[in-house]
Amino acid sequence: MVALRGLVVFPYMVLHFDVGRDMSVAAVEECMVQGREIFLAAQKDVKVETPEKDDLFEIGTVAKVKQVLKLPGDMMRVLVEGVRRGKLIGYVKRDPYLETIVQVFDEKEGENQAQIVIKEVYMRRITELFEKYASLGARIPTETLYTVNEIEDAGKFADLIAANVAIKMDDKQRVLDCVNELDRLKAVMEILEKEIEIQEIDKELAFSVRQQIDKSQKEYFLREQMKAIQKELGDSDTDKDEIDEFKKKIAELELPEEVRAKAEKEVGRLSRMSPGSPETNVIHTYLDWIVSLPWGVKTEDNLDLKHARKILDQDHYGLTKVKDRIIEFLAVMKLKNDMKGPILCLAGPPGVGKTSIAKSIARAVGKKFVRMSLGGVRDEAEIRGHRRTYIGAIPGRIITSLKQAGSMNPVFLLDEIDKMSSDFRGDPASAMLEVLDPEINNTFRDHYLDMEFDLSSILFLTTANNAQAIPGPLYDRMEIINVDSYTDVEKLNIAKKHLISKQAAAHGLQPKAVKISDAVLMDIIHRYTAESGVRNLEREIAAIMRKAAAKMVEDEKADISVSKHNLREFLGLPKRGEATVMKRDTVGVVTGLAWTAVGGQTLPVEVSVIPGNGKLEITGQLGDVMKESAKTAISVVRAMGRKLKLKQDINETTDLHIHVPEGAIPKDGPSAGVTMVTAVASALTGRKVRHDIAMTGEITLTGRVLKIGGIKEKALAALRAGIHTIILPKDNQNDLDEMPESVMKQLTFCFVSKADDVLKLALME
Structure with a gap:
């Protein structure tokens, strides 16, 4: 047996095909040597390399091998002649070919005179259709047309027609599957009628296209004649x-x-x-x-510092660094008119007001405001545009935004600049270098305009969640202003001064229609949100306003007051569970602190001691830096073995397993060093760790504690978790000068310079 791919062979049909599979070649060679017949069955899926019985159509063709021609590459060209239909019952795997069990059919069994007449009618109709099919452009040999008219056997007639019509393999297999001659004639007639309809539609489409081309050529000649006439008359050929x-x-x-x-x-x-x-x-x-484009059009800057400060304070609570920097910029502009605009990058977690402060800056200085989101931008043409040679080319988004602004000196916000990426279409971050360099952006060249355009009057602001993700050359051109997470007190004030009135207006309510006390707001902040900014807080306030609006529509006299007792009616169950820190002193479990692009988080570190031979297991999706911190921590503790009264053979008799939950979240960075030292020391000595203390700091092999960053974010994370004592590197002591007073009052900071100091503070005796 040979399994055919994309080919159906009919009885009485002579054709050649190539075979290359080992079993197929062996089967053909066996038939030539022994003079046996071969069974040809089509595969259902041509991609299957070694077909089983279920991969083949049941009905195939028993054929004779007439000729074999060897081809290069172990291929073989086979000439076969179909003999009769057969049904594949089964096969026996023989090495190296398949021998099949095939059932053959008597196609004329039970035939009567009435059926013979019906067949004759079908054959005449099919002959007419076949001739029409040939006349529509199908390449049918003249000999085939003569043969069709000469054949009297209905089954052979149907097979010949099906073999010579250009149809899909499934349609050919459908004809082959019809053992009954009358069914076969019906199938062939249906296929021919469908193919003729397709050919006629195709012919009409071709005629329509040709007509359109002729019309276009005619219009071209007429235009040329009109051009010549207008030239003689002296008229312009354009409007x-x-x-x-x-x-x-x-x-x-x-x-x-x-x-x-x-x-x-x-x-x-x-x-x-x-x-x-x-x-x-x-x-x-x-x-x-x-x-x-706004060539030479500039808005007049409002350089009144008091006015600017008032606008910025009205729109935003806190953000002192950003406001001070803008006031400084305005002051310098007032003294020096030709000062080039600074490139400021506001870096901080989501929801702290980076984008909205940019709008306020534009309002404060009286400039137009445009925003361009860079998140996910991969194509350099997004910045510089496409050259005019491309169909549908337009300028880049820088020029497009300036057209929208209608001014050459707007406040231009480049949002999410840390989210740009590069691929085969170019590197948009490199294209931004020309835009954000004050020394050269006065000669910015867009690919579409292909001329110099002055961007030096624009006040560029950018935002980023993670400033470290900004490419180095681009980072170097910007002045980074860190926008820190809000404290609970700041969130409370923002809610009272901005969010409640904003959401009340958005829901059609009067500002004082819904009474929300400070205690309730603090409850929402602590139990319904866990964030650095105020986005989720605003969503929760919006949910309260929706409930209040529904109650006021149902009862116009309703007095809406939200208290701790009815807060669940408005917001449901608290969304924040208990903080993921230990509630009691435990061996081998320490609460660390981490900085992320969305704010600070607590980072528990767990260490387990298991009898073994000194192996180390580290889990929790830790990055390379954090794994190195873990190994360093173990070496530090072993070096302190005598002080900690560790057994001398502890390295050879115990295995250590360090785990940092949650396991599904990737983690990296050096600041968990002291946390790991404490956890390992606790696990090896059996001394419990204070549950009410958190720590952060990088550790060296000699036990020194090094300075780290993100102090404010980490301190706020500790507060959210209910921890009020934090161990910090001594070199970070000066960072507390920028810590809000409200946070300092709630926290106790312990400064350390060596691992010994950490263990004295954290381990219980």
């Missing part, structure tokens, strides 16, 4: 009013000389072009862009 309008706008705009010369040149080209030319639309669009 004169439109060209005059372009000339007028170019004359009125304060264009640089390079831009003016290029624009006038393009207008001249447009005036000489035929309206039907594809280039006409390209030039027209290009000129539209040039005259619609």
Whole structure:
């Protein structure tokens, strides 16, 4: 047996095909040597390399091998002649070919005179259809048409037609599956009628396309004649009013000389072009862009420092660093008019007001505001645009945004600059270097405009969640202003001064229609949100307003007051569970502190001691730096073995397993060093660790504790977890100068410089 891929062989059909599979080649060679017949069955899926019985169609063709030709690469070309239909019952695997059990059919069994007449009717109709099919352009040999008219056997007639019609393999298999001759004739007639309909539709489409081409050619000749006539009459072949309008706008705009010369040149080209030319639309669009850009248009800056401070304080609570930097910028601008705008990057966790403060800055200084999101931008053309040679080309988003602003000196916010990425289409971060460099952005060149454009008057602001993710050269061009997480007191004030009134207005309520006390707001902050910013807090306040709106619609006299007792009616069960810190002193479990792009978090470290031979197991999706910290911590503890009264053979008799939950979250960084030292020391000595203390700091091999970052974020994370004592590196002592007073009052900081100091504070005697 040979399994065929994409091919169906009919009885009485002579054709050749190539075989290459070992079993197929062996089967053909056996048939040639022994003079035996071969069974040919089509595969259901051509991708199957070694088909089983279920992978083949049941009905195939018993055939004779007439000729075999060897081909290069162990291939073989086989000429076969179909003999009769057969049904695959089963096969026996023989090495190296398959021998099949095939049931053959008597196709004329039980035939009567009435059926013979019906077959004759079908054959005549099919003959007509086949001739029509051939006349529509199908490549049917003349000999085949003669043969069709000569055949009297209905089954052979149907097989011959099916073999010579260009149809899908499934349709051919459908004909082969029809053992009954009458069923076979019906199937062939249906297939022919469908193919003729397809051919007729295809012919109509071709005729329609040809007509359209002829029409286009006719229009072209008419336009050329019109052009010649207009030339003789002295008329322009382009809309004169439109060209005059372009000339007028170019004359009125304060264009640089390079831009003016290029624009006038393009207008001249447009005036000489035929309206039907594809280039006409390209030039027209290009000129539209040039005259619609705000050349020389600048808003007058409001340099009143008191006014600016008032606007910034009205819109945002806190953010002192950002506000002070903007006031400084305005002060310098007042003294030096030609100062180049700074490139400020507001870096901080989500929801702390980075994007909204940019809008307030624009309002404070009286500038237009535009925002461009860079999250997920991978194509350099998004920044610099496409060259005019591309179909549908437009300028990049920098130029497009300036057109939208209608000003050359807006506040331009580049949002999520740390989320840009690069691929085969280019590196947008590199394209941003030209935009954000004050020394060269006065000659920014967009690919579409292909001329210099001055960006030096723009006040660029960027935002990022993680400043470390910004490419180095781009980071170097920006002034980073860290926007820290809000304290609970700051969140309370933001809710009272901004969020409640904003959400009340958004839900059609009066600002004082819903009474929410400070205690309730603090309860929402502690039990319904766990964030660095105030986005979730605003969502919870919005949920309260929705419930209040529903109650007031049902009862106009309803007095809505939210208290601790009815808070669940508005917000449901608290969304925050208990903090993931130990509630009692435990051996081998220490609460560390970590910084993430979305704020600070507690980072429990667990160590288990198991009898063994000194192996170390580290789990919890830790990065390379954190794994190295773990190994360093173990070495530090072993070096302190005598002080800690560890057994001398403890290295050879125990295994250590360090785990940092949650296991599904990747973690990395050096600041968990002291936490790991404490956890390992506790596990090996059996001394419990204080549950009410958290720590952070990098450890060295000699036991020194090094300075780390993110102190404020980590302190707030400890407070959220209910911890009020924090161990910090001594070198971080100066960082507390910027810590809010409300946080300092709630926390006790212990400063250490050596691992010994950490263990004295954290381990119980």
